[in-house]
Amino acid sequence: QQQVKQSPQSLIVQKGGISIINCAYENTAFDYFPWYQQFPGKGPALLIAIRPDVSEKKEGRFTISFNKSAKQFSLHIMDSQPGDSATYFCAASSYNTNAGKSTFGDGTTLTVKP
Amino acid sequence: DAGVIQSPRHEVTEMGQEVTLRCKPISGHNSLFWYRQTMMRGLELLIYFNNNVPIDDSGMPEDRFSAKMPNASFSTLKIQPSEPRDSAVYFCASSLRTSRGILAQYFGPGTRLTVL
Numbered sequence: 001q002q003q004v005k006q007s008p009q010s011l012i013v014q015k016g017g018i019s020i021i022n023c024a025y026e027n028t029a030f031d032y033f034p035w036y037q038q039f040p041g042k043g044p045a046l047l048i049a050i051r052p053d054v055s056e057k058k059e060g061r062f063t064i065s066f067n068k069s070a071k072q073f074s075l076h077i078m079d080s081q082p083g084d085s086a087t088y089f090c091a092a093s094s095y096n097t098n099a100g101k102s103t104f105g106d107g108t109t110l111t112v113k114p
Numbered sequence: 115d116a117g118v119i120q121s122p123r124h125e126v127t128e129m130g131q132e133v134t135l136r137c138k139p140i141s142g143h144n145s146l147f148w149y150r151q152t153m154m155r156g157l158e159l160l161i162y163f164n165n166n167v168p169i170d171d172s173g174m175p176e177d178r179f180s181a182k183m184p185n186a187s188f189s190t191l192k193i194q195p196s197e198p199r200d201s202a203v204y205f206c207a208s209s210l211r212t213s214r215g216i217l218a219q220y221f222g223p224g225t226r227l228t229v230l
């Protein structure tokens with residue numbers, strides 16, 4: 001019940017295209033869903049996050065879509081750029097329990113070709 | 115604002131030696147997490163603390179690993195004795211639960227450990 005399943009494992013997109021990464025969870029107690037971006041040699045960094053009281057959150061070219069009934073959420077990167085090439089992790093946590101412990105997906109390696 | 119600080123950034127040691135990794139969380143954060151990242155196993159949570167108290171160490175691989183948090187601004191992860199299979203990047207992260215529901219973790223730059 002603590003798993004977060006992320007797909008695809010890797011993704012290649014042309015510059016200007018849309019990158020879509022999907023995650024699914026089982027634990028209905030999760031109520032905070034962040035996405036992290038990790039560049040080679042760096043630690044993961046918070047990119048964007050959503051609470052389940054909204055179905056979509058947009059920040060610049062990055063959008064999270066959230067489907068509470070399906071227990072799924074996805075990251076959309078519009079107008080993908082070579083600089084977006086990185087590994088992306090979805091995560092889920094329960095605000096009121098576990099001291100902020102997050103369950104992470106396995107990561108998606110995104111390559112944006114120029 | 116300084117982020118999470120980890121030291122050393124790189125560590126090369128020989129099998130059997132003791133290794134100590136250090137972390138300074140973001141000031142004011144009340145939770146601290148130690149992760150290990152490898153190509154094979156991805157990002158693994160080893161242990162986490164809340165208000166300096168270890169909450170869950172079920173991810174610690176074996177007794178050779180230990181972690182402490184003597185105060186709110188410092189934590190260590192120790193491996194004794196180290197083995198080649200411990201080679202990985204070790205991340206420390208801290209987080210703060212706010213009244214607005216912010217719960218994101220802020221990661222340090224990591225320590226790349228190589229055990230020969």
